[in-house]
Amino acid sequence: MNNIQTDTEPRAIAQTDALLIERQAFKDGLKACLPTMPGIFAWGMVTGMAMVKAGMTLWQALGMTFIVFAGSAQLAAVPLIAANVPVSVVFVTALVVNLRFVIFSALLGPHFAHLPWYKRVWYGYFNADITMGLFPQRFPASSMDKPEGKVGFFTGIGYPNWCAWQAGSVAGILLGSQIPPSWGVGYAGTLALLAIAIPLIVNAAALAGVVIAATVAIAAAGLPYRLGLLLAVVVGMSVAMAVDMVLDRKRRSA
Missing domain, CATH: 1.10.287 (Helix Hairpins)
Incomplete structure (x- = not known):
């Protein structure tokens, strides 16, 4: 009985310490990405408006923003969809625009090699330009063999980024038909992206x-x-x- 307690207590302490590390890393990731959230919201709103103005229905636009979750690919595909080009052309165009995520994954993927495949797929969905901008600053290539804090920091960036993007995109979808082009929301979105990129x-x-x-x-x-x-x-x-x-x-x- 004493041997069981001796074996389990250090393991429980190690698990608790690991959990605390991940929680603190999540807070650090959230703090790092918070200044970019207004820009992400604005860019999502621009993309949502573009989908509605291209003639997509409410459910088509909502489905695209939640499934695709890639502003540049969506903005590249929307004009092609509006022009009734073949689906294959739309698919290839979006694929080419998003090929940069192959590069991002090649750089970030080894940091999560210790995770099972289904978790890597899940976190891959939340991979974005902002995670590629902030994650290597905290975890350079030299830390490849040290997994502590990486999931927490990544999700601390990825989850808020997803929420800000989807909130802006849904707002743009719902309000797209009511906001006149004279407001220059697209220009505001471009300025917001610059505000995100420059601090990086x-x-x-x-x-x-x-x-x-x-x-x-x-x-x-x-x-x-x-x-x-x-x-x-x-x-x-x-x-x-x-x-x-x-x-x-x-x-x-x-």
């Missing part, structure tokens, strides 16, 4: 990636299926990683 430029590597990505996106704006966006993401991230490696080597040599 925390070092020279991030700045180089943003500048190069913006340059490539403008130069490749004419590519079909918005391939310019994917190209800008790939080139921008590659440049940021290369600059980070160079700076890291300089720091080590110094």
Whole structure:
């Protein structure tokens, strides 16, 4: 009996400590992402309005925002749906626009390799640009083998981001037909995205990636299926990683 108590007590203490770590990490993630929530809400509202104005029914728009949960892909697909293009073209366009999430998953996925597949699928649904912007700042690649706090921090960003997006999107769907274009809500959404992106430029590597990505996106704006966006993401991230490696080597040599 004493042996059972001796075995179970340390295990219970370890589980309690792990739970406390995850709870604190969740709070840290929530605190980190809170300043971006007004911008996420505004962008979701713009997307919801765009779906309604493109002729989608209430239930079609609601279904798309909850299932797809990807503003850039939705905004790319909506004009094609309104133009009655083939479903295959709509699907391929949305897929190409969202290919950046393959890159995001390749970078974030190894941090969650210790989880069962169904949990990784669940958390993958909540992966977004904001999680890619904030998560590596807290957990760089060097922490790959240390799982403590990662789920808490990720969900502390992902869950509020989902709630803010869906709240804005539903508001845009319900109010889309009542808000006149003269209000310039789309322009407000663009400004909100800038307010989200600028604080994420925390070092020279991030700045180089943003500048190069913006340059490539403008130069490749004419590519079909918005391939310019994917190209800008790939080139921008590659440049940021290369600059980070160079700076890291300089720091080590110094």
